[in-house]
Amino acid sequence: MYLGSSQENNTTSYSALNQMTDNLFHLWEDHNEDPSIHILSDEEFDIIFLFLIYTSQLINNCAIIANSLSIAVFVKLGFSEPSNISLTALAICDFTLAVLYTWGNLCFLLTYHNVRLPFHGANVTSLTGGAQWVFLSSTVAWITAFISFERCLCILVPLKVRRLITPRGTFVAMLIIIFLTFCPSFFIYIRYEFVWVFNPYINITILNTIPVNSEFAILFEKIYIVICGVIQPLLAFSIVLICTVLLVIQLRKISSWRISVMSAKSQRLKPEENPAASSSAVEVSISQKEERLVRKVVAIATIFIVSFIPTCVMLICDVVFDEFNQFGVFRRLYIISGHITSLGQPISGSVNILIYYKMASKFRSVFKRLVRLDRQEQERYELE
Incomplete structure (x- = not known):
């Protein structure tokens, strides 16, 4: 971490970074430079943003609880099945996303209500939670893509998939995905660095961030944001979309085939009169x-x-429109749009546990024992 060499340099750095400290949301100094001010006034912006923060935090609390329970259930189920490993990794990432989002919301609210923090809430939070949140969203996308692709293999090549998808292989795949998608978020510290700056308004020195304006840092930021922040999540989204369509098509074919086969066999012989029919019933x-x-x-x-889908639209707009970003002239619209689109991630993380509970009998059984919804199963489990 870089420390300022003198109070004079710190004061200059602080003034260059932010001349307004009382209200976090009004990050702009000159309203005339922000065309979106004509769309959203200060009061309207504050009301909308506060509503989004409180709403997102409520959803994030649900995501933290839901994914904590999911992780606990998968741990009890064990990791002999590859699907349990990938679903656990997905739950851990969703849990971490909710925690990072909570950290950002907490800093926003404290600064908005004029709580004096030892750091600049917006800038420091962006480097200690915002960047990680964006890249971890890409990790979630790739884990979901892996899960979808693995199920596609189970449908398309069922005889070979057990050799291709093993618990150890799935664990290694999760580590590779995390390394390639989440770890690059820390490269943001090549472009920005922490400094201690003197705040003349409150007469204390606080932790802030400044950009590194070298040509290499600027070029590196553009390249890695496009690759890791845009191309990677959009590619993962495309894979999930294609695999999901293939799975739906194959499910319909298999369901139709199974109905026709069972109907034909039930019309010919009873299962007990034909051992082959009984064997087929087991296979079914x-x-x-x-x-x-x-x-x-x-x-x-x-x-x-x-x-x-809203995040994909946001990523594309961020690339196409130069001024549509946190520091551009349309920053108000960008901030509001970003918080609206980011609600999808905690919602998805909160709903997954309902899918596990509804569609997986083992998960449902362990979940009931875990939260003591089923006394008889709990007693039987303890006796075992």
Whole structure:
């Protein structure tokens, strides 16, 4: 961490970064430079932003609780099944996203209500939570893509998939995804650095951030934001979308085939009179279990697709329109739009546990024991 060498330099740096400290939301110094001021006044902006913060925090609280329970249930279920590993990784990422979002909301609210913090709320939070949140969203997208792709393989090449998708291989895949999608978020410190700056308005020195204006840092930021912040999540979204469509098509074919086969066999012989028919019934039962897992993945992927579409639009607009960003002339519209689109992630993370509970009998059974909803199962479990 870089420390300012003198109070004079600190004062200059602070003035250059931010001349207004009483209200976090009014980050702009000259209203004439912000065309969006004619759309949203200070009062309207504050009301909308506060509403979004409180709403998002309520949803994030639900996401923290839901994903904590999901992680606990998957730990009790064990990781012998590859799907449990990938779903646990997804729950951990959703939990971390909710925590990062909570950290940002807390700093926003404290600064808005004039609570003196030892750091600049907006700038420091952007580097200690905002950047990580954006890239962790990409991690969630790629884990969802992996889960969807794995189920596609189970449908398309069922005889080979058990050799291709193993618990160890899934664990390694999760580590690779996290390393390639989340870890690059820390490269933001090449472009920005922490400094201690003197705040003349409150007569104290606080932690702030300043941009590194070298040509390499600026070029590096543009390249890695486009690759890691835009291309990666959009590519993952495309994979999830394609795999989900393929899964839905294959599910319909399999369901139609199963109905026709069972109907034909029931018309010929009773299962007890034909051992081959009984064997086929067992195979159908196993495939139905696999089908329930596929349907669960389709539901998870569908919720992800619906919640991620606004983010895709936001990412595209961020690239196409130069001034549509946190520091551009349309920053008010950008901030409001960003908070609206980011609501999709905690909503998706909160709803997943309902899908697990509805579509997975083992998850439902362990969940009931965990929260003591089923006394008889709890007693039986303790006796075992």
